Amino acid sequence: MDWMEYEFPCLYCGDRERPRTAEHVLQKGLGAEMILPEDVCDECNTKVFSPLDGDLIRYVRTIAYCDHPDVRVTRTFLQEGHPLVLQDGAWISVRVERNTRWVILPQIVFLGGGRLQVSLDTSAGKDAAVALLANMQKELAEPSTLNPLKTTIVDNRQSEVAIQPALIRSAPRKYCVRAHTREAADEVAADVATGRLLANLKSLSAADDRTYERPGVLTTLSVNLGHIERAVAKVALNFICKIAGPGTARNPAFDGLRAFALLPILDGKNEFVMKCDRAEADNASFLSKLAVEGHHSLALLSAGDIPCVFLALYGRPFMLVRLTSGPAPGVLPQNPAVVALFDYRNKTHEIVSATDAPLAFIRRFFVRPSDDGRPNEVR
């Protein structure tokens, strides 16, 4: 790309020359489409922020909101970081249902040394599980009729027991290979295609067939928790840039926050670590009113001259971020109260400002229809 100079330096690293890429204010993976077209350089965007965004999304989907119905329906089958449980030395892929119920996916785990283990959910009764296994054998006998095998590569580094390759059935004739390397996945795929897997499966003695009850062991997912706070800090500064303008977002008062978003927490002492407060966001009743069903909310507010951004995801309070370590009067307009509501189902958003339209703001967040359909009095 030709050399060119942008009107503003990169919001994070201050670079003026590197190409810019569109930065999503709130992570695209959450269904949000608000962008900063040229405030963030390519390097910050892809090298620094992409892993943070990935961890935030993984954390939201697989831990913090795994019981949320909207998260469940948008979950892709066996996304990277999908839940695994360790049971008697074998890793088993599971699916998370509402209310965090875990269900074993039908699967054949390659334990090594030619040993296989069949894991099936038995909550519908032993007969159903046996019938399912017979069905799988029938399907595997005709590998050419199967849907193309999907592959998911799992990160093996953080588990003490190596995550074994497995063939997982997601739907009739639909299978997925889980492995920690591409080569191991290819081996499983070859075993399926050549019928070797089926032959090995049939040679299992009855005693080796094992079905498992619902697992009770939950393993940790490979999510870097520091990344989540940094990703949220970045969302907060992106939002300032979008709402209060690129000049305001580059105010040196936010340099601490900028550094926090950019750099790993080296000694655990970064002052902004403690400024992201989940409990506070949960407890403040004013803030919780900004969390709207079917939406993510981003709210810019000021508390005692400390600029704050409140983030609610899937209609539930998530985090409150203080953007400066102390009062920073004059950095933001007087008493700002601007909320962006992201309709994640339709990928649209609207901005509601208490300053520009106070009545609409109050109606939107503080007046709930009563049972007879009439709005309540404003309290």
Ligand SMILES: [Zn+2]
């Ligand atoms: Zn940059």
